[in-house]
Amino acid sequence: MVTIYERKPHERKLSLSRRELLKRGGAGALLIISGSAVISPEHAWGLETSALKPETMATLIQVARDIYPHDQVPDKYYAIAVKGHDETAAKDPAHKELIEKGIADLDKKAGKGGYRGLGWEEQRVALLKEIEKTPFFQAVRGGLVVSLYNQKEVWPIFGYEGESFSKGGYIARGFNDIEWL
Amino acid sequence: MAAQFDLKNDGVVVIIGSGAGGGTLGNELAQKGIDVVILEAGARHEYEDFINDEWDSFTQLAWKDKRTTSGDWRVAKDFPNLPAWIVKSVGGSTTHWAGASLRFQEHEFKTLTTYGKVKGANLLDWPVTLAEMEPYYAKAEAKMGVTGTNNWPRLPGNNNFKVLKAGADKLGYKECHTGNMAINSVERDDRNSCQQTGFCFQGCKWGAKWSTLYTEIPKGEATGHLEVRPNSMAIKINHDASGKVTGVVYADKDGKLQEQKARVVAVAGNSIESPRLLLNSESSKFPRGLANSSGQVGRNYMRHTTGSVYAVFDKPVHMYRGTTMAGIIRDEARHDPSRGFVGGYEMETLSLGLPFMAAFLNPGGWGRSFATALDHYDHMAGLWIVGEDMPREENRITLHKDEKDEHGMPIADVHFDDHPNDTAMRDHAYKQGQALYAAVGATRTFPTPPYPSTHNLGTNRMSEKPADGVVNKHGQTHDIKNLFVSDGSQFTTGGAENPTLTIVSLAIRQADYIAAQMSAKSI
Numbered sequence: 001m002v003t004i005y006e007r008k009p010h011e012r013k014l015s016l017s018r019r020e021l022l023k024r025g026g027a028g029a030l031l032i033i034s035g036s037a038v039i040s041p042e043h044a045w046g047l048e049t050s051a052l053k054p055e056t057m058a059t060l061i062q063v064a065r066d067i068y069p070h071d072q073v074p075d076k077y078y079a080i081a082v083k084g085h086d087e088t089a090a091k092d093p094a095h096k097e098l099i100e101k102g103i104a105d106l107d108k109k110a111g112k113g114g115y116r117g118l119g120w121e122e123q124r125v126a127l128l129k130e131i132e133k134t135p136f137f138q139a140v141r142g143g144l145v146v147s148l149y150n151q152k153e154v155w156p157i158f159g160y161e162g163e164s165f166s167k168g169g170y171i172a173r174g175f176n177d178i179e180w181l
Numbered sequence: 182m183a184a185q186f187d188l189k190n191d192g193v194v195v196i197i198g199s200g201a202g203g204g205t206l207g208n209e210l211a212q213k214g215i216d217v218v219i220l221e222a223g224a225r226h227e228y229e230d231f232i233n234d235e236w237d238s239f240t241q242l243a244w245k246d247k248r249t250t251s252g253d254w255r256v257a258k259d260f261p262n263l264p265a266w267i268v269k270s271v272g273g274s275t276t277h278w279a280g281a282s283l284r285f286q287e288h289e290f291k292t293l294t295t296y297g298k299v300k301g302a303n304l305l306d307w308p309v310t311l312a313e314m315e316p317y318y319a320k321a322e323a324k325m326g327v328t329g330t331n332n333w334p335r336l337p338g339n340n341n342f343k344v345l346k347a348g349a350d351k352l353g354y355k356e357c358h359t360g361n362m363a364i365n366s367v368e369r370d371d372r373n374s375c376q377q378t379g380f381c382f383q384g385c386k387w388g389a390k391w392s393t394l395y396t397e398i399p400k401g402e403a404t405g406h407l408e409v410r411p412n413s414m415a416i417k418i419n420h421d422a423s424g425k426v427t428g429v430v431y432a433d434k435d436g437k438l439q440e441q442k443a444r445v446v447a448v449a450g451n452s453i454e455s456p457r458l459l460l461n462s463e464s465s466k467f468p469r470g471l472a473n474s475s476g477q478v479g480r481n482y483m484r485h486t487t488g489s490v491y492a493v494f495d496k497p498v499h500m501y502r503g504t505t506m507a508g509i510i511r512d513e514a515r516h517d518p519s520r521g522f523v524g525g526y527e528m529e530t531l532s533l534g535l536p537f538m539a540a541f542l543n544p545g546g547w548g549r550s551f552a553t554a555l556d557h558y559d560h561m562a563g564l565w566i567v568g569e570d571m572p573r574e575e576n577r578i579t580l581h582k583d584e585k586d587e588h589g590m591p592i593a594d595v596h597f598d599d600h601p602n603d604t605a606m607r608d609h610a611y612k613q614g615q616a617l618y619a620a621v622g623a624t625r626t627f628p629t630p631p632y633p634s635t636h637n638l639g640t641n642r643m644s645e646k647p648a649d650g651v652v653n654k655h656g657q658t659h660d661i662k663n664l665f666v667s668d669g670s671q672f673t674t675g676g677a678e679n680p681t682l683t684i685v686s687l688a689i690r691q692a693d694y695i696a697a698q699m700s701a702k703s704i
Contacts (some may be wrong), residue, residue, distance in 0.1 A: 067547045070556060125548060132547075141547055149539035149555075150236050159559025160501065160535040163233040165386045169378030170339075175503035178340040180496040181347045181621065 031058050031075065040075060047079045051089035051096050056103045059115050060085065060140070063106070066124045067141050068148055072157055081148040082140070095139075102136030183402035183409070186218050191442035193218050194695065195429050196449055197415045197458065200273020201684040202668035203449030204393025205324075207409070208401035209692030215699065216406050218441055219398075220413040220431050222450070223269035228395055231276070231384030235537045238383035242276055244269040248453065249581055252597040255630045259544035264595040265484075266633040267451050271411050272394025274451065274635070275681065276384045279506035280362040280391065281529060282327040283678035284318050287311040288516055289524075289569065292674045295516060296523040301600055302571035303481055307673040308645040308654035317686040325363035325391040325685065326370060334366045335359045336375055339503025341530045344494075344562040348617035349510050356511040360529070363391035363681070364504060370396065379532070381505040413439075416590050418446055418462040418471055418664070426471070426664045432588045445695060445704055447656075449667040449688075452482065452637035456578045456670060457593045459641065459651075472641070472658035472666075477651050479579060481572035481642050482595065483675040484634035486603040489531055490614030491542065491563040492623035493554065498562045500532040506565070513568075513613065514677045522605040525677045526568025528614060533563075541632050554627060562618060566610040567636070569677045571600035578640050636680050641670040655694040656687060663704040667691055 032039045033054045038061065039046040049057050057079075064078040089096035107114035109127050118124045131137045148154070155162050164170060186193050194210055196203045199221040207217045223244075232238045239245075243266065250257035250264045257264070268274045288295040290307040298304065322330040329335045336359045338346065349357035364385075365374045372395070373387040381390060388395050401407035412434035419440065420426045428442040448455045456479035460470035470478055508530030515525050533541060535558055543551055576598060580591035599607075611628040618626050644650025647659035656671050658664045667688055669680045676683070698704045 068555075069549055069552045072556070121549075141545075145539050146236065146536070150536045155535055158535050158555060159497070159499070161499075162534070164378050164380070164502075165233045169376030169387075170502040171375075171377040173502075174499065175339045175377035176337060176343065178343050178498060181343055 031061070033058055038079065043074060043076060045076045045079070047083055049086045052086045052099060056100055057082070057086060059103045059106065060099070062116050062124070063103075063128070063140060064144055064148065066121060066128060068144055069121065070157070073154055077148065077151055077154050080151060081144055084143060084147055085140070098136055098139060102131075102134070102140070105131070105136075182405055184216065184405050184407055186216060186408050188439060188441050190216070191427070192216060192444050193442070194445040194447065195220060195441050195443035196447045196667065197429065198273055198449035198451065198454070198668060199271050199393060199398060199409055200268070200449065200451065200668065201275050201278075201393065201681045202688045203447065204272065204275065204397045205685050205688035206447055206449065206667045206692055207407050208393075208397035209689055210695065211401035211404045211406035213692065213696045214404070214406060215696060217401070217408070219407065219409045220415050220429060220441065221271050221273075221409060221411045222414040222454075223271060223411060225271040225409070225411045226384070228384060228386055228388045228392075231386045233378070233380045233383060233386065235383065235534045238380075242268045242270045242384060246586055247584070247592055249584070249592065249594045250596070251594060252576070254597040254599055256633055257597070259630070260633050263633045265451075265453055265637050266635050267637065271398065271409060272392045275392040276394055277382050278635075278681055279381050279679070280364040280504075281506050281509070281679040282322065282325060282361045282363045282682040283527070285311060285314070285676040285678055285683055286514065289674065289676040290314075292524070299523060299571060299602060301573060302602065303574050304572065305642070305644060305649055305673050308643055314683075314686055314690075317690045318682065320689050321682055321685040324396075324689075325682070326365050327361050327363050327682070328359070328366045329361045333369075336362055336364060336366050336504055336507040337377075338508065339377060339530075340498050341500035341503070341532055341562050342508035344498055344500075344621055345508045345510065345528075345530050345564060345617070348621045351620035352613070352617050354510050354512040358509065359507040360509040362504070362507055364507070365389045372396075375504055377503040379501050379503060379505060414588060415450070415458055416461065416588055418458065420464065420466065420471070420661070424466060424661060426661055436588065445663045445665065445699070447665040447667045447691075447695075448641075451668055452640045452670040453578050453593050453595060455666060455668055456640040457580065460580050461590055472651050472660045472664055474660050475648055475650060477642060477649070479640050480574045480577045481639040482576040482578055482597060482637070483570050483572055483639040483672070484597060485636040485638070485675055486526065486566070486568040486570045486606045487631040487636075488566045488607050488611060489563055489629040490566070490611060490618065490626060491554075491561050491629055492615070492618030492626040493557040494560050494562065494621070494623055497559050499559055500530075500562050501534055505532055506530055513610065520609055522602045522609065524569035524602070524606065526566055526606055526610050527677050528610065529565045529567060531563050531565035542627060542629055544630070554625070564614055564617075566607065566614065567677065567679060568606045568610065569675050570603045572639055572642070572674055573598065573600060636669070636675070638669045638672040638675045638680060641666040643671050643673045656691045657694070665691065665695065
C-alpha cells in the first residue's frame, strides 16, 4: 500500500524531510505529491507533470501497476511508463480530459479515500474490471504494453538480455547451456 | 555494377517487390542477360543497419501502412489494422523470415484428390506435382544454403530446442531435429555462419540467414542487368488495346508518379499487395481488375493455421538465446483424418523477446494471470504451430470502399474466417504442444493465439483451368501473357510448410519459363 502525503500547489518546495516522513509513519514505498510533481524520496526519483494533475499521475501509476502487477518492478518504471499521457495531454485537450475524467471516475467509484485509498489490489482490480471496455482503460492498458515492457532498464528484472550482436551473439555465451533436462 | 534503366525502356522486365519471389526472379533473369527493374516500395537497409531490438526493428522494416480487417479471426480483434507482419524494405520479408526451408509433401500438391471435397473449402489440386518441383527445390536449397541438404550440417540446438526435443522424445515423436534452415551452419557464399544471436526476425546482422537483400540482389546487380529502385510504390499496371501490359505506374521517393515501361511485368508484392495492385489496375477493358476473368483475384486468402504454445518451468531456459526457429517436430505434418481434420501441421521452436511477448502472449490480457506469466520470462520455452489452412472463396483481399493511402490508392481490407478444419487442427496442436511441455515438467502452459500473419498465401492462385484461378503452372496469368505473379499468392493451397522455399523454387522455375518465352518472342 502506498502512502501519499499531499501538499497544496502554493507550497512551492517539498519541505518534508526524509526524517519527518518516516516519523509520520511512512515506512516503505512513499509517493509524495508536491506542487506539480510526484516524488519518491525513498528511491530518489520524481516526476514533474505539465498538464495532468500530479494526483492524477500518482493514481495513474497505481492503475498501471494494477494492470500489469510485477512485484519486483519498482514504481519508478511504472511512472516512466505512464508519463507519456502527461505529454500527450499537454498537446491534446481531449486526451487530458480522457485521463482526468477516467481517474476521477475511478476515485468516485472507490468512494471516500479514492482509488489509491483502497488497500487491496483485488478491490482496485474489481473497479478496473468494471471499466475495462472504456476508451480510458484501453488507452492506458494499450500504451503500457509498449511503454512498460519496452524499457531496457526493466529487461534484466525479467531475465531478458536484449541486444546480443555486439557481444558476438550467444555462440560462446550459453545458447545451449541448459542443464536440468 | 548495378544497371540504371530509362523509364521509357520498354524492353525490361519489371518486377514489383524484392523479396523471396521478386528478388530471386530478378537475379535469375539478370544471370540470363535479361534486363530487369525491381520496384520496391520500401527503403534499402543493408544488414549492418539491422537493429537487435524488437520495436525499433519493427519501425525500421515492417509494412505498417494501414489495412483494415474483417471476419471472425482473432487477429481482426487484436490487431484490426495490422493483419500481417511482413516487410517493406529491400529484401522484403526475407529480411524478417526465420529461415525454415521445407519442401511440400507430395499430397499437398493434390489436396482435392487426397482430401476429397471439404465443405466450405475451395480445395484444388496444384497444376504442378512434387516430381516436377523437385529439381527446383534442389536448386533453391543449394542457392540458399539449407542445412541438412547438400551435406551442410544442421545447426546446433539451442536451449529452446533442447526442451522441445526432450518433450518430443517423451511423447514418442520420431522426427525432431534443428530443421532445414536457410541459415549458414558453416561459412559459405561469402557469408558468415550463424552466431546464435537470436533476433532472426529483426534481420540477421551477420548475414548468415539467406535474404535476397545480400544474396540475389547484389549478385543480380553485378551482372549489369538488374536495377533495384527502392521507395517505389507500384500503384497501377497499364495495358494496351490488345490487353498486353505495357508498364507500371509507381510513386517515387518524393511521392511523384512515374511510369516504367515494360515488356513483361511480374507481381511479387506478397499476398495482400499483389491482388490489391491487380484489382486497382481495373480499366474499361478489365473492369474487375487485371487477370481477373475468373473472379479469383484476392480470393482464397490463406495464412496458415497458426498459434503458439509457451510453457513455464521451475528452472531457467533462456529460450531467446540462439537461432529462433532451429527446431522442428514433423510427425504431425502427415495427412491423417483420424485426428479430426485434413492436412497436417509442423511444430517449430519460437521465441519472442520480452517486448513482443508482452504484446503477443495474450493480446488484451492484463492482471496477475498475465503478469505472472511474464515474471517467468527466462523460465519459458515456446513453439509455433504452422499447419495447412483451408482456402475459402470468401476469405479475401478487397479494395477498401472509402479509405485511401497517401498516393490515393484504396487500402486493402483483409477478410478471414477460420474454417472448422483450421480450428480443429489448432486445438489438436495446442493439446499436443501443452502435453509436450507438461511431459518435461512445465508448471504452466499458454495456448497463445495467432500473431498477425507472416505466411500470406493464395490470393492469385495457380490452376489448370482459367476458370478456377488466376495463373497457370508457371505463374503466368491466364488472361494476359506478359503478366506474371511470382510470390506466395500463386499457391493453390498452403501445405503445412513454411512457404519461402517453395516461393524461391517457383521463381527459379518461372525465370526459365520467362526467358524461354522471351527468346521465342511469344512475350
